[in-house]
Amino acid sequence: MTSLVRVALGDRGYDIHIGGGLLARAGELLAPLARGAVAVVTDENVARLHLEALLQSLRGRGIDARPLVLPSGEETKSFAWLEKLCRELLGLGVERSGLVLALGGGVIGDLAGFAAGILKRGVAFAQVPTTLLAQVDSSVGGKTAIDVPEGKNLIGLFHQPKSVLVDTSVLSTLPGRELLAGYAEVVKYAALGDADFFSWLEMNGTKALAGDPAALTHMIAHCCRMKADIVARDERESGERALLNLGHTFGHALEAVTGFSGTLLHGEAVAIGMVLAFRLSEQLGYAPPADRQRLIAHLQGAGLPVRIGDIRSERPSPETLLEFMQHDKKAERGKLKFVLVRGLGNAFVSGDVSLDAVRAVLAE
Numbered sequence: 001m002t003s004l005v006r007v008a009l010g011d012r013g014y015d016i017h018i019g020g021g022l023l024a025r026a027g028e029l030l031a032p033l034a035r036g037a038v039a040v041v042t043d044e045n046v047a048r049l050h051l052e053a054l055l056q057s058l059r060g061r062g063i064d065a066r067p068l069v070l071p072s073g074e075e076t077k078s079f080a081w082l083e084k085l086c087r088e089l090l091g092l093g094v095e096r097s098g099l100v101l102a103l104g105g106g107v108i109g110d111l112a113g114f115a116a117g118i119l120k121r122g123v124a125f126a127q128v129p130t131t132l133l134a135q136v137d138s139s140v141g142g143k144t145a146i147d148v149p150e151g152k153n154l155i156g157l158f159h160q161p162k163s164v165l166v167d168t169s170v171l172s173t174l175p176g177r178e179l180l181a182g183y184a185e186v187v188k189y190a191a192l193g194d195a196d197f198f199s200w201l202e203m204n205g206t207k208a209l210a211g212d213p214a215a216l217t218h219m220i221a222h223c224c225r226m227k228a229d230i231v232a233r234d235e236r237e238s239g240e241r242a243l244l245n246l247g248h249t250f251g252h253a254l255e256a257v258t259g260f261s262g263t264l265l266h267g268e269a270v271a272i273g274m275v276l277a278f279r280l281s282e283q284l285g286y287a288p289p290a291d292r293q294r295l296i297a298h299l300q301g302a303g304l305p306v307r308i309g310d311i312r313s314e315r316p317s318p319e320t321l322l323e324f325m326q327h328d329k330k331a332e333r334g335k336l337k338f339v340l341v342r343g344l345g346n347a348f349v350s351g352d353v354s355l356d357a358v359r360a361v362l363a364e
């Protein structure tokens, strides 16, 4: 079973293909985009597991596919690796009319997409995401970036891919903790905009996470459709796209205090962050407590952390977390911008949240 989702951005629009075994069809699906040397950028973990299958499929269609293998991990999203990658792409002979293929998680997608966006003033790229997080979120929508000491994702550009191939079978090799972290982003879509999808996840989420092909394809396609619709309406995040940051203000602060390390994966921080955002919404009189309980039950049932105390490190103080949030969001006159909810499936952006309300939630 394969699903097709369109990102409707006019002449920059593209299709997301979702299904099991799509790596084997990459040559057929990408042939119309491939001109001259096609660079396949990946990381060492993914290269070991999935590069050969992709190269075989591309070369089987006569595509001149040339791999570039980078170290895995967030540290690769740096200026140093961006420079190395750009120069290697030039060395491979990628033409202005050529193609860069990103095979990997969000790190490879963000870095390779950025490199493609600046190489020769912009070369086409396509995404073959291999983590659940990348399949439901980072490979769609054209945000590309690297990190700098001043913060994550601060240097980058919008550069939409020409195509996204989501092969659900590659998730079978993903470590369980990474799979669950991606699942937090899946739950995020339901929590921000689709209560029926939340009910579907309550019924079928475990099946999808266990690798059931139909459930997995349905789940990923649903998230991609939601993101595609939001991106089509608000590509540059001047409004609605900010809803995709539900749980991220708290989450970023938690990631920052734990040093963006393996102590807390991004998706785990988002899971805790969403619960805190629901609690804040409740405190401010917007959301019923029952919805937060339902969210907690589902995340916890899946095996995700739901409270600050679940982090395996010393508990950060509310003041430290608040400091990170103010820095992150540039609080104005004691007010922070937040994604809040009126209940499950009904998120909105508020620019009017007092620091005291946030402090109270963090102190609980």
Ligand code: NAD
Pocket (backbone or CB within 6 Å): 043, 044, 045, 046, 049, 072, 073, 074, 077, 104, 105, 106, 107, 108, 110, 130, 131, 133, 134, 137, 138, 139, 140, 141, 142, 143, 144, 152, 153, 170, 171, 172, 173, 174, 175, 178, 266
């Ligand atoms: P990642 O790319 O670091 O991948 C996680 C780990 O899984 C890595 O060790 C990787 O080598 C390994 N891996 C990947 N696929 C595998 C597979 N199929 N089998 C076995 N191992 C595999 O992390 P991620 O969670 O995919 O992405 C995180 C990044 O995404 C962050 O840098 C974040 O800023 C970015 N992000 C970007 C957007 C966006 O819109 N551009 C959205 C969300 C997150």
Ligand code: GLY
Pocket (backbone or CB within 6 Å): 137, 138, 140, 141, 143, 237, 241, 244, 245
């Ligand atoms: N992951 C947030 C966005 O793409 O806007």
